Amino acid sequence: MNRPLYLDHAATTPVDARVVAAMVDCLGADGAFGNPASVTHGYGREAAERVEAARAEVAALIGCERREIVWTSGATEADNLALSGAARAAPRGKRHIVTLATEHKAVLDTCRQLARGGWEITCLAPAADGVLDLDQLAAALRDDTLLVSVMAVNNETGVTQDLEAIGRLTRSRGVLFHIDAAQAAGRIALDVARFEADLMSLSAHKAYGPKGVGALYVRRWPRARVEPLLHGGGQEHGLRAGTLATHQIVGMGEACRLAREALERDAAHLRALRERLWAGLRELGGVQLNGHATRAAGGILNVSVDGLGAESLLLALPGLALSAGSACTSVADEPSHVLRAMGLDAARLRSALRFSPGRHTTVEDIDRALEAVRRAVARLRALAGGRRPAPGAAPAAGAFGYGPVVLERFAAAARAGDFEPGTPGVARGQADDPAGTETLTVQLRVDARGMIAQARFRAHGSPALIAAGDFTAESVSGRTVEEARGLTHRHIAEALRLPPSRLPAAVLAGQALIAALDDAVARLLPRPVGAA
Structure with missing residues (x-):
C-alpha cells in the first residue's frame, strides 16, 4: 500500500520500535505484567521497578527529581491537574490565573471551567508573531494571582516563549508558573530549574511514545501545592488515583530516554527541515508565515497561501498527510483559535496549513512535498483565476466528510475556466460569502433564442x-x-450530497447562477415587444 507522506507529527508521532519492544515486555505472562502496587510478591515489585526506572527517565529529560513526576493519562489530564489542582489548593485570597489566548484547549477550557466557579482569568493576546509581550504579562499580575500558564512550544505555529524570563518574573512575584511542554520534548531542551517552573505537563505520544500516558512535574521545594482530581487508591503520593499502566509508563520512559539522547541531533535536523520547507514554499509567492521567523522550534511550520482555502489544498494533496491546525481544532471544524488570537483575518485563517516533519523525515521527503504543493497550488490558482486546470489526483474517500460525488467533481473540475475573450453572448454572475473567503463565478454562453449552449x-x-x-x-x-x-x-x-456544514456552497452556486441568468436577460436577450 502506497501511504501518504506523513507530515503531521505535531498531531501525533509513530511509536519508536524500541519503545514498542519495551512496552511488549510488560504485557505477556513472561513479562513485567504485575500491578505496581502489589509489593507483596515479585510480579508487582518487578512492575514497580520498571515504573520507577521510567519515572527517572522522564525526570532526567526535564532536570528534576524522580519523585517530582506524577503519572497521568496524557498532557490534557496533566494540564487539568496543574490548573484545577492548584486552584483547589490555593490559599485564601488567591483567585486569579493568567494565560495566553494561544494556549491549548486543555488549558483554555480548564480556565473557562474555573471561571464558572468564580475564578478570574486573564487571557493575554500575543503579538502578531505569536510571542508574548513580557511587559504585558507583568502588568497583568496582581496580588491575588495564583498561577501563570504558558506553552513552551505552540502546537500550531511552533512559536517558543521566553520561559526563563517568565520564570524569573513569576518567581519574583510569588506566582506559580505552569508550562505546557507537550510539544517541546525532543524539539527544545527542557530544564525546570532554569525556567524556574513549578509545574510542567508532558505527553508521550508527541515524542514517539504511546498514546494514553503523560506526566506532570510538581516542584517539591519550594513546594507547589496541588490537590488531586481523582480519588480512590492513593497512588502517585495521593495526587492521581488509579492502577498504573505499566506498559504505557515504561513506553513513555523509553521515549523520554531516546528524546534526551537524540535531542541535539533531532533538534538540528528538524530546524534544517523547517528552513528548507519554508524556503521552498516562499518561492511560490503569496505564501505568508504564521508565527515568528526565528523564535520557533523545528518541526512545526504554519503558513497561509493567499487566495486559497486550506480544505481545498489538503484535498488537492492526497499524497501528503498534513493538517489545517491542531488535531483538536480539526475535529471541531472551526478556524484556529491560535491564529485568530494572533490577529489573522478570515481569509488567512481559512488558508492556513501546518507542516510538521519528524525524526525520520528526510530532505528528499521535503522536496517531494514541495513539488506536490507546487502542483496543487498551481491547479487551485488556475481554478480561481478562470484558467482551465489540469485534472487533480483523486482525494481519499470520505475526506472532510465528503462523498464520492463531490470528490470526483473536485478532482476533475471539467467545466472550470473562462470563455475566450471576445466570445459572443457570454453572461456572468458572481456570488461571495459574507466573510469574503469564498467566491463563485458562473458564465453562460447564451444564443439569441435564450438557449444556454455552454456554461463554465x-x-x-x-x-x-x-x-x-x-x-x-x-x-x-x-x-x-x-x-x-x-x-x-x-x-x-x-445532487452533491453535501454535509450540513457545507450547504452554504450550494447557496452561493444558486446565487451566482441567478446573477448570471439575470445578466443574460438584461444584456443578451431581445426584449418582448412593448417592454419598457
Whole structure:
C-alpha cells in the first residue's frame, strides 16, 4: 500500500520500535505484567521497578527529581491537574490565573471551567508573531494571582516563549508558573530549574511514545501545592488515583530516554527541515508565515497561501498527510483559535496549513512535498483565476466528510475556466460569502433564442464550492434561461450530497447562477415587444 507522506507529527508521532519492544515486555505472562502496587510478591515489585526506572527517565529529560513526576493519562489530564489542582489548593485570597489566548484547549477550557466557579482569568493576546509581550504579562499580575500558564512550544505555529524570563518574573512575584511542554520534548531542551517552573505537563505520544500516558512535574521545594482530581487508591503520593499502566509508563520512559539522547541531533535536523520547507514554499509567492521567523522550534511550520482555502489544498494533496491546525481544532471544524488570537483575518485563517516533519523525515521527503504543493497550488490558482486546470489526483474517500460525488467533481473540475475573450453572448454572475473567503463565478454562453449552449465557472473556496460550480455549469448547459431558473440550491445540495456544514456552497452556486441568468436577460436577450 502506497501511504501518504506523513507530515503531521505535531498531531501525533509513530511509536519508536524500541519503545514498542519495551512496552511488549510488560504485557505477556513472561513479562513485567504485575500491578505496581502489589509489593507483596515479585510480579508487582518487578512492575514497580520498571515504573520507577521510567519515572527517572522522564525526570532526567526535564532536570528534576524522580519523585517530582506524577503519572497521568496524557498532557490534557496533566494540564487539568496543574490548573484545577492548584486552584483547589490555593490559599485564601488567591483567585486569579493568567494565560495566553494561544494556549491549548486543555488549558483554555480548564480556565473557562474555573471561571464558572468564580475564578478570574486573564487571557493575554500575543503579538502578531505569536510571542508574548513580557511587559504585558507583568502588568497583568496582581496580588491575588495564583498561577501563570504558558506553552513552551505552540502546537500550531511552533512559536517558543521566553520561559526563563517568565520564570524569573513569576518567581519574583510569588506566582506559580505552569508550562505546557507537550510539544517541546525532543524539539527544545527542557530544564525546570532554569525556567524556574513549578509545574510542567508532558505527553508521550508527541515524542514517539504511546498514546494514553503523560506526566506532570510538581516542584517539591519550594513546594507547589496541588490537590488531586481523582480519588480512590492513593497512588502517585495521593495526587492521581488509579492502577498504573505499566506498559504505557515504561513506553513513555523509553521515549523520554531516546528524546534526551537524540535531542541535539533531532533538534538540528528538524530546524534544517523547517528552513528548507519554508524556503521552498516562499518561492511560490503569496505564501505568508504564521508565527515568528526565528523564535520557533523545528518541526512545526504554519503558513497561509493567499487566495486559497486550506480544505481545498489538503484535498488537492492526497499524497501528503498534513493538517489545517491542531488535531483538536480539526475535529471541531472551526478556524484556529491560535491564529485568530494572533490577529489573522478570515481569509488567512481559512488558508492556513501546518507542516510538521519528524525524526525520520528526510530532505528528499521535503522536496517531494514541495513539488506536490507546487502542483496543487498551481491547479487551485488556475481554478480561481478562470484558467482551465489540469485534472487533480483523486482525494481519499470520505475526506472532510465528503462523498464520492463531490470528490470526483473536485478532482476533475471539467467545466472550470473562462470563455475566450471576445466570445459572443457570454453572461456572468458572481456570488461571495459574507466573510469574503469564498467566491463563485458562473458564465453562460447564451444564443439569441435564450438557449444556454455552454456554461463554465471559476471558484475560489472549498471543495464543496468547486463541485457546486462544476455541477451547476453541467446542469444548465442545453437548457433555456427560464428552464435554468428551476435549478435551486436545494437541488445542488441534494445532487452533491453535501454535509450540513457545507450547504452554504450550494447557496452561493444558486446565487451566482441567478446573477448570471439575470445578466443574460438584461444584456443578451431581445426584449418582448412593448417592454419598457
